[in-house]
Amino acid sequence: MVVRNVSTTTAPKITYVTLSADESIHPRYEAALQKFTQELGRRYAMYIGESEVRSKAGEFEHRSPIDTKVVVGYFQVGTAQHAREAIEEAAKSFASWSETSWRERVRIMRRAADLVDERKFEIAAVITYEVGKNRLEALAEAWEAIDAIRYYSKVMEENDGYLVQMGPGGPGESSRVVGKPFGAWPVISPFNFPFMLANGMALGALITGNTVILKPTSEAPLTGLLLYRIFRDAGVPPGVVSYVTGPGSNFEKEFVSNPKVAGIAFTGSRDVGTRLSREFLTGQPYPKPVVMEMGSKNPTIVTSKADLKKAVEGVVRAAYGYDGQKCSATSRVYVQAAIKSRFLEELKSRVEQLGVGDPREKGTFIGPVINKTAVSKFRSAVQEVRRSRGGKLLCGGRILKEGAFGEGYYVEPTLVSGLSSSNRLFREELFLPFVVVGEFKTLDEALEKANDTEYGLTAGIFSEDPREVERFMDVIQFGVVYANRRGGATTGAWPGAQSFVGWKASGSTGRGVGGPHYLLSFLREQSQTVVSSS
Numbered sequence: 001m002v003v004r005n006v007s008t009t010t011a012p013k014i015t016y017v018t019l020s021a022d023e024s025i026h027p028r029y030e031a032a033l034q035k036f037t038q039e040l041g042r043r044y045a046m047y048i049g050e051s052e053v054r055s056k057a058g059e060f061e062h063r064s065p066i067d068t069k070v071v072v073g074y075f076q077v078g079t080a081q082h083a084r085e086a087i088e089e090a091a092k093s094f095a096s097w098s099e100t101s102w103r104e105r106v107r108i109m110r111r112a113a114d115l116v117d118e119r120k121f122e123i124a125a126v127i128t129y130e131v132g133k134n135r136l137e138a139l140a141e142a143w144e145a146i147d148a149i150r151y152y153s154k155v156m157e158e159n160d161g162y163l164v165q166m167g168p169g170g171p172g173e174s175s176r177v178v179g180k181p182f183g184a185w186p187v188i189s190p191f192n193f194p195f196m197l198a199n200g201m202a203l204g205a206l207i208t209g210n211t212v213i214l215k216p217t218s219e220a221p222l223t224g225l226l227l228y229r230i231f232r233d234a235g236v237p238p239g240v241v242s243y244v245t246g247p248g249s250n251f252e253k254e255f256v257s258n259p260k261v262a263g264i265a266f267t268g269s270r271d272v273g274t275r276l277s278r279e280f281l282t283g284q285p286y287p288k289p290v291v292m293e294m295g296s297k298n299p300t301i302v303t304s305k306a307d308l309k310k311a312v313e314g315v316v317r318a319a320y321g322y323d324g325q326k327c328s329a330t331s332r333v334y335v336q337a338a339i340k341s342r343f344l345e346e347l348k349s350r351v352e353q354l355g356v357g358d359p360r361e362k363g364t365f366i367g368p369v370i371n372k373t374a375v376s377k378f379r380s381a382v383q384e385v386r387r388s389r390g391g392k393l394l395c396g397g398r399i400l401k402e403g404a405f406g407e408g409y410y411v412e413p414t415l416v417s418g419l420s421s422s423n424r425l426f427r428e429e430l431f432l433p434f435v436v437v438g439e440f441k442t443l444d445e446a447l448e449k450a451n452d453t454e455y456g457l458t459a460g461i462f463s464e465d466p467r468e469v470e471r472f473m474d475v476i477q478f479g480v481v482y483a484n485r486r487g488g489a490t491t492g493a494w495p496g497a498q499s500f501v502g503w504k505a506s507g508s509t510g511r512g513v514g515g516p517h518y519l520l521s522f523l524r525e526q527s528q529t530v531v532s533s534s
Helices: 015-021 024-039 080-099 102-131 137-157 196-207 221-234 246-259 270-283 306-322 337-352 374-385 445-450 464-477 520-521
Strands: 045-049 052-055 061-062 071-076 164-167 173-181 184-189 211-216 241-243 264-267 289-291 298-302 330-336 390-393 414-417 434-440 458-462 482-483 524-532
Touching: 024 102, 024 137, 045 080, 061 080, 071 221, 071 445, 080 173, 080 184, 080 211, 080 241, 080 264, 080 414, 102 137, 102 196, 102 221, 137 196, 137 520, 173 520, 184 196, 184 246, 196 211, 196 221, 196 289, 196 520, 211 246, 211 337, 211 374, 221 241, 246 270, 246 306, 264 270, 270 289, 270 330, 298 445, 306 330, 306 434, 330 337, 330 445, 337 390, 337 434, 374 414, 434 445, 445 464, 458 464, 464 482, 520 524
Parallel strands: 184 211, 184 264, 211 241, 264 289, 298 330, 298 458, 330 434, 414 434, 458 482
Antiparallel strands: 045 052, 045 241, 061 071, 164 173, 173 524, 390 414
16 A cells, blocks of 8 residues: 655654753643542542443552652553453444544544543643652653644544555556555553553554554553553543453453454564564464564663764663653663773763652652562563673672662663673663673674664664764664764654554564654555446
């Protein structure tokens, strides 16, 4: 199917950097924080079709990683029966929604974007409490969702709802290709971008005429509920989108084996995504689509021709933004031997300036990690460095428990050098503020090391030599690549600017959210030919 060129906006993108210069956001965010404190500890239902659903299996409690004494809320423990009911509603609602004019679906989605805009401070406050994201990154996430909805509304328009006129195959024939939706899709979202990533997958399915069962992670169920409410308030009918909560294990078997499931959209760990893909392939009567983004182990290369100040800032923002809990985070850095000592000295100094704090506070850059499992993983990684031959903790390495940190999940931003490139810390995704640094002599050696992974999401280079940048772009085996990006060496993809696409073990479709081809993942082609009667 042909995708026409899609025009892009020239408006400046909302990022951590641009937000930090806007003082007007702080009173509104703080008012939203204060308002949300009055709602802490509430009990929430699931929503399936027209029904508000309470589970006989009970509720689960979600506490804030900022302070585990704070109960964000109580949510329903959904079961396989709830999964079946939600799938049934989605399947029943599919005919009417898929037959709804694509222009009407676009109108509803644009209304959803307006509602996100109206509620962005409320959304950001909940993101902060649920997953510990600082205010600027939480607000940027809400703004990114707004831009994603508006961008894909424009993509639908500029592709005429994915209707392409074709040439005749024979005399008197009129032929065209039409994009048609598949059916009911479970959308399974992660904690690290609980609003935007859920929005991206659900938006992709809904705007193309599919129906959605929204299953947010149990680390961010309330953010998922806010998204569900926005779609419903915008005009998405009941049953076209449902909202279920609870352990993924309660839903997985039904999602992969129910024949009324048409496709699965998932963002999360490689292990879970690979298992879902395999079980969905074997559990269904025939192959069906999966849209999956499954993390990475992202490299940044710093050559002797880099602007070191730019490189240091770019690595710090990409490695330690949201505590390294981004699938795009820089987690390994390769530095040319001639400048390694100077670069590490400047990088260490910059990391030590970051500090750790309560993400509700204005000046905080690094907040808590998501849970005690993440803290345990951090402890194991630090112990491994200390046991290794040659490994050095340049800074960080501590789990913080004193004072205000005592009730949350706080660790220091950590920088490590001296490990063998074969060490697992160069290879396994940790999802932590933990960076390993290696060295290289030639750019081709650095590229070989960077590509020596099963992952392939984001990668970056710092070099002021255009030939080195061109070589990097030609050889690097990652889907989202950047050169000399001070605002984030490997992070910060934005709808309509960068397609966020994973290669190899990082993704399943070769089409990225935020890019012009993403909606095709939720459509199948139908070739229609009519022969004239004359």
